[in-house]
Amino acid sequence: MGKSHRVLASHALDTLLAALRDDGYRCVGPQLRDGAIVFDTLHHAADLPWGWQDEQAPGHYRLQHADPSRAFAWANGPQAIKPLTFAPRETLWESRIEADGRMQFTATLPAEEKVAVIGARACDLAALRLQDQHFLEGAHADPYYAARRRNLFIVAVHCTAPAATCFCASTGDGPLCTAGFDLALHETDEGYLVDAGSEAGTAMIASLSLPAATATRVEQAETAVAAAGERQTRGLPSRNLRDLLFANLDHPQWDDVAARCLSCGNCTAVCPTCFCHAEHDVPLLDANLGRHEREWDSCFTEGHSYLAGIVIRSDTRLRYRQWLTHKLGGWHDQYGRSGCTGCGRCITWCPVGIDLTEEVARIHATGGGHD
Amino acid sequence: MTEAPMTMPNPSLPAEAEIVERIQESGSIYTLRLRMTDQARHAAYTFAPGQFNMVYLQGIGEVPISIVSDPEDDTVLDHTIRAVGRVTRGLEQLGAGQRVGIRGPFGRGWPLDQACGRDVVLITGGLGCAPLVSVINYVVKRRERFGRLVILQGVKHTDDLIWHERYMAWAKLPDTQVLLAADIAGQGWPHHVGLVTELIDRARFDRDNAIAMMCGPERMMQACAEALLARNMATENLWLSMERNMHCGVGHCGHCQLGPHFVCRDGPVFNYTELAPLLGVRGF
Ligand SMILES: Cc1cc2nc3c(=O)[nH]c(=O)nc-3n(C[C@H](O)[C@H](O)[C@H](O)COP(=O)(O)OP(=O)(O)OC[C@H]3O[C@@H](n4cnc5c(N)ncnc54)[C@H](O)[C@@H]3O)c2cc1C
Ligand code: SF4
Numbered sequence: 001m002g003k004s005h006r007v008l009a010s011h012a013l014d015t016l017l018a019a020l021r022d023d024g025y026r027c028v029g030p031q032l033r034d035g036a037i038v039f040d041t042l043h044h045a046a047d048l049p050w051g052w053q054d055e056q057a058p059g060h061y062r063l064q065h066a067d068p069s070r071a072f073a074w075a076n077g078p079q080a081i082k083p084l085t086f087a088p089r090e091t092l093w094e095s096r097i098e099a100d101g102r103m104q105f106t107a108t109l110p111a112e113e114k115v116a117v118i119g120a121r122a123c124d125l126a127a128l129r130l131q132d133q134h135f136l137e138g139a140h141a142d143p144y145y146a147a148r149r150r151n152l153f154i155v156a157v158h159c160t161a162p163a164a165t166c167f168c169a170s171t172g173d174g175p176l177c178t179a180g181f182d183l184a185l186h187e188t189d190e191g192y193l194v195d196a197g198s199e200a201g202t203a204m205i206a207s208l209s210l211p212a213a214t215a216t217r218v219e220q221a222e223t224a225v226a227a228a229g230e231r232q233t234r235g236l237p238s239r240n241l242r243d244l245l246f247a248n249l250d251h252p253q254w255d256d257v258a259a260r261c262l263s264c265g266n267c268t269a270v271c272p273t274c275f276c277h278a279e280h281d282v283p284l285l286d287a288n289l290g291r292h293e294r295e296w297d298s299c300f301t302e303g304h305s306y307l308a309g310i311v312i313r314s315d316t317r318l319r320y321r322q323w324l325t326h327k328l329g330g331w332h333d334q335y336g337r338s339g340c341t342g343c344g345r346c347i348t349w350c351p352v353g354i355d356l357t358e359e360v361a362r363i364h365a366t367g368g369g370h371d
Numbered sequence: 372m373t374e375a376p377m378t379m380p381n382p383s384l385p386a387e388a389e390i391v392e393r394i395q396e397s398g399s400i401y402t403l404r405l406r407m408t409d410q411a412r413h414a415a416y417t418f419a420p421g422q423f424n425m426v427y428l429q430g431i432g433e434v435p436i437s438i439v440s441d442p443e444d445d446t447v448l449d450h451t452i453r454a455v456g457r458v459t460r461g462l463e464q465l466g467a468g469q470r471v472g473i474r475g476p477f478g479r480g481w482p483l484d485q486a487c488g489r490d491v492v493l494i495t496g497g498l499g500c501a502p503l504v505s506v507i508n509y510v511v512k513r514r515e516r517f518g519r520l521v522i523l524q525g526v527k528h529t530d531d532l533i534w535h536e537r538y539m540a541w542a543k544l545p546d547t548q549v550l551l552a553a554d555i556a557g558q559g560w561p562h563h564v565g566l567v568t569e570l571i572d573r574a575r576f577d578r579d580n581a582i583a584m585m586c587g588p589e590r591m592m593q594a595c596a597e598a599l600l601a602r603n604m605a606t607e608n609l610w611l612s613m614e615r616n617m618h619c620g621v622g623h624c625g626h627c628q629l630g631p632h633f634v635c636r637d638g639p640v641f642n643y644t645e646l647a648p649l650l651g652v653r654g655f
């Protein structure tokens with residue numbers, strides 16, 4: 001595995017999709033919908049966003065025309081691949097009270113559906129790794145997440161077109177995909193270079209009988225990806241900001257950002273690592289039936305920290321501080337690294353353009369981070 | 372793709388439990404004695420005092436409730452509940468023979484192993500007494516294993532004190548001291564009027580060989596911890612039980628986070644040293 005790239009001609013992307021389908025996978029890939037690039041069932045390579053590029057800035061996202069020979073010349077859309085494993089909303093179980101008063105519980109686990117996702121980015125893979133740690137590697141693995149995860153085949157695409165909001169180079173998560181994929185593609189002027197990252201990926205490449213890529217071509221492609229990393233201008237001052245942030249819980253910057261933040265939760269909704277969810281019963285007309293669901297939730301809601309009688313985070317300042325101290329601080333204790341993989345989504349999709357790298361920079365500059 | 376067993380335990384799925392008995396403890400506090408209807412499952416169920424179950428009320432939802440029966444009692448699992456909202460008021464309406472769902476036990480309980488051979492100081496405030504009453508019962512039942520037993524209980528109003536007779540009975544046990552306090556005293560209250568922290572000076576225990584466990588409002592626990600530290604108790608010997616919003620109980624939903632901790636998984640019982648940096652900080 002690794003460093004054994006094969007060549008896949010641009011027109012042969014359909015061959016790859018067909019091979020995945022033959023293996024029983026539903027292919028999911030990036031496509032244009034309502035002016036954004038989103039992941040949806042992919043039937044033909046022609047449906048990929050050929051010739052589109054994204055222009056991103058704080059609170060800003062526009063697609064524009066670019067090189068028509070490229071299908072992956074954009075950075076990322078509003079949603080990463082997270083919904084494929086951690087469903088935005090799902091029923092966990094149903095309950096029923098029988099005529100004799102007995103109560104039955106039935107788990108509603110997702111159907112085993114093999115899904116192949118095409119176009120995952122390095123930041124997405126790093127985020128998926130964190131979600132795996134969260135949902136699978138603790139004392140209580142989550143069988144709902146696990147059922148989707150074990151059926152997921154990942155075709156990653158190394159990023160050559162980071163947006164202005166991207167900073168994966170700074171977090172150490174991209175733009176080159178180094179682990180966590182079955183296949184990884186380099187998109188080049190002369191088609192794709194494919195590499196395998198798992199046994200399933202190796203078998204897939206073998207079944208396609210592709211010619212080997214020359215070392216020079218691989219080197220050129222990797223240079224282009226490295227250059228993309230160097231073009232990124234945003235960044236965080238350190239990969240571990242835990243001590244800085246927890247030492248500055250009273251920093252005036254929290255008031256400053258709270259005056260701008262709408263507490264809408266968009267940042268948490270687009271973040272590929274946020275795992276919070278709420279569980280609730282769905283109101284059903286038949287009182288003998290119960291349906292228990294879970295749905296993505298956000299630390300920006302009042303209910304997130306509600307206790308009968310009090311709300312722990314009653315105002316926006318405390319909620320923004322929770323988001324940032326968790327994302328860049330608490331994750332180090334919980335999962336051994338920052339919870340940010342530098343995808344920039346929370347910057348782009350913030351309706352008022354709040355940029356976490358800016359907020360951190362200000363705390364860093366005046367909160368003792370400079371020494 | 373990752374490999375995973377095709378059948379794995381489902382920590383989200385409740386098990387049916389029957390209400391064996393319902394006991395009204397006071398105006399709004401009641402105890403549900405539960406037994407899982409799957410006998411093998413009930414028999415296999417073990418827990419430590421301080422751990423909790425998620426208790427499910429059909430069609431309404433689940434709430435975290437401490438298990439207060441004795442861990443060696445294999446007949447029932449007691450849950451003493453105060454009716455405060457949707458689920459707890461709904462559970463209040465149920466009676467013997469009716470069914471609920473439970474899943475658990477979750478979290479880390481009280482450090483009873485570490486308490487062996489030492490003086491045990493138990494401090495509760497407000498209505499947060501249930502989780503520590505299970506410790507009192509535990510110690511009383513195994514009296515010889517522990518040193519002095521000191522029980523400090525504070526309530527806002529004398530009417531809030533449940534189990535007054537039990538406290539009086541405990542006070543008569545050897546090497547046991549029971550001190551009660553009420554902020555607002557009703558007629559004929561023979562105990563202290565004021566805060567539970569004020570009782571600490573009257574508590575008799577060997578500070579070098581004691582362990583303190585606290586449960587109740589955070590401000591009260593913090594004040595008590597500071598009073599104990601002022602009496603030169605070591606931080607490592609102070610333990611607190613925390614409450615946060617909980618939906619999953621298994622470290623997944625994120626609601627119970629307190630800084631780096633998942634209260635449901637890393638707690639609800641914490642050592643003071645783990646909490647100290649964020650204790651009393653608004654917003655965590
Ligand atoms: C580890 C732990 C142990 C507990 N043990 C007991 C006990 O032994 N006896 C007892 O009476 N109470 C206990 N509580 C508190 C009890 O869980 C809440 O009173 C209960 O959740 C309130 O739910 P409700 O639906 O009746 O109230 P509502 O006000 O309608 O609350 C709605 C929802 O918010 C959440 N919520 C509200 N308050 C709390 C809270 N304090 N803690 C966690 N989630 C909350 C729940 O999801 C609840 O369903 C414990 C809490 C925790 C965290
Ligand atoms: S915090 Fe923002 S930049 Fe970092 S991973 Fe989440 S959405 Fe992306």
Ligand code: SF4
Nearest residue numbers: 274275276299323326
């Ligand atoms: S607490 Fe907030 S920042 Fe952390 S995972 Fe939950 S929603 Fe995301």
Ligand code: FES
Nearest residue numbers: 620623624625635
């Ligand atoms: S209750 Fe869900 S993470 Fe603790």
